[in-house]
Amino acid sequence: MRPHQWVKNLLVFAPLLFAKLTLQIDAVLISAIAFVLFCLLSSGIYLLNDVMDRERDALHPHKKDRPVAAGRLSVGVACAGSVALITGALALGGILVPYASDAPAVAKSPFIVWPVAYLLINLAYSFWLKHVVIIDCVLIALGFTVRVLAGAAALTVPASDWILLCTFFLALFLAFCKRREEVIKVADATGSTRTTMREYDVPFLNQLISPLAALSILSYALYTVAPETPHGPNLKFTVPMVVFCVFRYLFLVYRRQEGGDPAHLIFRDVQMLIGMLVWTAVAFWAMATTNLG
Numbered sequence: 001m002r003p004h005q006w007v008k009n010l011l012v013f014a015p016l017l018f019a020k021l022t023l024q025i026d027a028v029l030i031s032a033i034a035f036v037l038f039c040l041l042s043s044g045i046y047l048l049n050d051v052m053d054r055e056r057d058a059l060h061p062h063k064k065d066r067p068v069a070a071g072r073l074s075v076g077v078a079c080a081g082s083v084a085l086i087t088g089a090l091a092l093g094g095i096l097v098p099y100a101s102d103a104p105a106v107a108k109s110p111f112i113v114w115p116v117a118y119l120l121i122n123l124a125y126s127f128w129l130k131h132v133v134i135i136d137c138v139l140i141a142l143g144f145t146v147r148v149l150a151g152a153a154a155l156t157v158p159a160s161d162w163i164l165l166c167t168f169f170l171a172l173f174l175a176f177c178k179r180r181e182e183v184i185k186v187a188d189a190t191g192s193t194r195t196t197m198r199e200y201d202v203p204f205l206n207q208l209i210s211p212l213a214a215l216s217i218l219s220y221a222l223y224t225v226a227p228e229t230p231h232g233p234n235l236k237f238t239v240p241m242v243v244f245c246v247f248r249y250l251f252l253v254y255r256r257q258e259g260g261d262p263a264h265l266i267f268r269d270v271q272m273l274i275g276m277l278v279w280t281a282v283a284f285w286a287m288a289t290t291n292l293g
Contacts, residue, residue: 038089051068054069099155141172160228183200213250216246241279245275
């Protein structure tokens with residue numbers, strides 16, 4: 001179920017923050033329910049992936065310790081657990097009543113559309129497209145973007161185009177960084193355990209990673225100064241922290257040869273964690289000063 005990966009589902013809270021609804025208890029509860037739903041859904045998909053990849057994972061220096069690959073969890077139990085988690089998540093999505101905001105009607109797409117879209121994307125990834133070079137990482141990035149769209153639908157608020165672009169570019173950046181780490185470490189240790197590893201190499205991935213880092217920073221920076229941004233002019237002061245965190249991550253990828261698991265790396269690196277905490281503090285200050293004004 002990989003609970004440490006649930007941090008990725010925090011993206012459903014992004015619309016809550018950027019729509020300035022953090023003080024609305026009903027909105028916070030709806031976002032929390034959406035977060036729980038995506039934790040259930042992603043856990044079910046992880047179990048399915050573990051079953052399908054159990055033979056390849058058994059050859060991986062780290063993934064071999066996963067319960068299914070190690071034989072501690074039977075295939076039958078894992079499949080039953082996957083079906084139960086996915087069914088429970090979709091049932092929760094079907095009964096979730098979105099927060100009634102004052103957003104334009106065009107923003108009010110049915111919430112259940114996005115969990116279903118997330119499931120379909122991941123099924124396509126698991127059964128076929130994870131073996132197609134570049135498309136495998138694009139699908140991962142789309143999964144992150146869908147989380148933001150689901151969070152917006154749960155609150156019936158529009159998702160900023162710039163935030164959606166930033167999410168997509170940043171997730172694609174992280175996915176290619178992960179592939180780079182796999183090419184370097186996994187292939188050297190035991191041989192390739194993923195079909196696409198025969199197509200990726202370090203120079204090619206370096207060419208993809210650098211522009212995606214720039215696009216992630218640029219799309220976020222443009223959001224902070226866009227006229228439609230509801231947080232006022234002070235949000236631009238969060239840009240230096242975003243620049244620092246992206247550059248710090250590049251340092252860890254290129255100089256420390258890390259990047260295999262962003263969920264672990266981000267919270268293990270003290271400087272990265274401090275940067276995110278400073279960003280959070282400045283973002284709340286920017287929103288508070290806008291409200292006071």
